[in-house]
Amino acid sequence: xxxxxxxxxxxxxxxxxxxxxxxxxxxxxxxxxxxxxxxxxxxxxxxxxxxxxxxxxxxxxxxxxxxxxxxxxxxxxxxxxxxxxxxxxxxxxxxxxxxxxxxxxxxxxxxxxxxxxxxxxxxxxxxxxxxxxxxxxxxxxxxxxxxxxxxxxxxxxxxxxxxxxxxxxxxxxxxxxxxxxxxxxxxxxxxxxxxxxxxxxxxxxxxxxxxxxxxxxxxxxxxxxxxxxxxxxxxxxxxxxxxxxxxxxxxxxxxxxxxxxxxxxxxxxxxxxxxxxxxxxxxxxxxxxxxxxxxxxxxxxxxxxxxxxxxxxxxxxxxxxxxxxxxxxxxxxxxxxxxxxxxxxxxxxxxxxxxxxxxxxxxxxxxxxxxxxxxxxxxxxxxxxxxxxxxxxxxxxxxxxxxxxxxxxxxxxxxxxxxxxxxxxxxxxxx
Numbered sequence: 001x002x003x004x005x006x007x008x009x010x011x012x013x014x015x016x017x018x019x020x021x022x023x024x025x026x027x028x029x030x031x032x033x034x035x036x037x038x039x040x041x042x043x044x045x046x047x048x049x050x051x052x053x054x055x056x057x058x059x060x061x062x063x064x065x066x067x068x069x070x071x072x073x074x075x076x077x078x079x080x081x082x083x084x085x086x087x088x089x090x091x092x093x094x095x096x097x098x099x100x101x102x103x104x105x106x107x108x109x110x111x112x113x114x115x116x117x118x119x120x121x122x123x124x125x126x127x128x129x130x131x132x133x134x135x136x137x138x139x140x141x142x143x144x145x146x147x148x149x150x151x152x153x154x155x156x157x158x159x160x161x162x163x164x165x166x167x168x169x170x171x172x173x174x175x176x177x178x179x180x181x182x183x184x185x186x187x188x189x190x191x192x193x194x195x196x197x198x199x200x201x202x203x204x205x206x207x208x209x210x211x212x213x214x215x216x217x218x219x220x221x222x223x224x225x226x227x228x229x230x231x232x233x234x235x236x237x238x239x240x241x242x243x244x245x246x247x248x249x250x251x252x253x254x255x256x257x258x259x260x261x262x263x264x265x266x267x268x269x270x271x272x273x274x275x276x277x278x279x280x281x282x283x284x285x286x287x288x289x290x291x292x293x294x295x296x297x298x299x300x301x302x303x304x305x306x307x308x309x310x311x312x313x314x315x316x317x318x319x320x321x322x323x324x325x326x327x328x329x330x331x332x333x334x335x336x337x338x339x340x341x342x343x344x345x346x347x348x349x350x351x352x353x354x355x356x357x358x359x360x361x362x363x364x365x366x367x368x369x370x371x372x373x374x375x376x377x378x379x380x381x382x383x384x385x386x387x388x389x390x391x392x393x394x395x396x397x398x399x400x401x402x403x404x405x406x407x408x409x410x411x412x413x414x415x416x417x418x419x420x421x422x423x424x425x426x427x428x429x430x431x
Contacts, residue, residue, distance in 0.1 A: 048123070048144035054137045056080040065144070070116025086112035086120065100127065102135045110147065122151040176262040180227060182207040182220075185259070194247065194266050223253055223260055230255045236267070322382070326375040328355065372414050380407045385428040 089111035174191030251264040
């Protein structure tokens with residue numbers, strides 16, 4: 001039978017219990033202080049923070065969470081409640097939550113939820129599962145961040161990128177973007193069609209790989225210079241296409257950030273049209289030259305004919321006027337001296353008047369000095385023009401050589417050739 005505890009033993013036990021109680025109180029105070037500190041830290045966060053049991057019962061929610069969903073703290077803690085998610089996101093949320101396990105304790109979910117005011121927001125929730133040593137889920141801590149602005153910015157950026165890609169792919173010019181090492185970053189559809197390359201065989205590849213002879217052409221160094229100086233580079237070149245005949249390309253390279261961009265057009269049809277037009281122009285010029293030569297020949301022939309016609313006309317007019325003076329006028333004078341009646345004289349006057357009116361246009365047109373010569377002088381001038389000597393003319397006209405010489409002097413005087421070293425025959429031949 002055990003002995004009874006003495007008073008000292010009891011007092012000693014009481015002291016031990018008091019010490020344990022003191023230590024417990026100290027530990028409790030420390031824990032409460034830490035919990036209060038933890039709550040202050042949590043309450044000061046801008047994120048939505050909550051904790052709930054596996055069955056959905058809330059054990060904690062910070063003020064930001066309560067304010068966002070407009071739920072009082074008392075209506076959440078100790079109660080089951082879940083935020084109203086967008087209907088299209090519910091199945092995705094459930095699938096991702098099922099991925100949580102002791103080996104995968106953190107699950108990140110981005111979904112749309114309605115605030116207490118009914119506004120739809122994009123939220124990012126970092127859900128952490130708290131498990132016991134047997135792997136049983138005890139509690140879930142969820143930290144939510146409003147990412148609406150970021151999501152909208154991303155969607156706008158994606159939409160802008162889609163619009164830009166549609167624009168680039170609908171363009172007829174080729175667009176290529178490369179980094180500072182001349183690795184392909186992007187190509188539009190026209191660039192692929194023009195070069196005959198495939199996107200999967202180009203993107204990420206270096207220019208030297210896609211165009212093996214690029215350094216030999218000198219363009220490689222020009223592209224490096226563009227990135228270094230920022231000065232654009234232009235060139236019209238001929239490239240080989242793997243599926244079609246060679247193509248003429250009009251290319252512009254320009255600096256884009258640290259890299260380089262290319263805009264190029266397929267001007268093969270334009271070049272062909274220019275060559276065809278050049279050939280047409282050449283043929284047309286040759287035909288024009290031929291036609292011009294023909295026209296010049298025709299024009300020369302016409303000038304000769306017109307001059308001959310004009311010369312013949314002048315000669316005819318001169319002959320008519322000269323014949324009148326030498327063959328008709330003298331006989332009219334002789335006839336006038338032989339008429340005996342007044343009626344005959346009147347008729348002769350009428351004939352002379354009509355003849356003068358007939359030859360008047362010729363005499364007005366003719367600037368020929370022979371107009372002022374007498375019929376005898378005209379007759380002698382005609383023989384001189386034919387090359388007859390004074391002796392030959394004197395014999396034909398049954399006159400003396402002296403008479404013919406006097407006529408020659410009178411002719412030179414009337415033709416304003418006196419004291420001039422001009423051959424009379426040559427002068428008469430040019431009239």
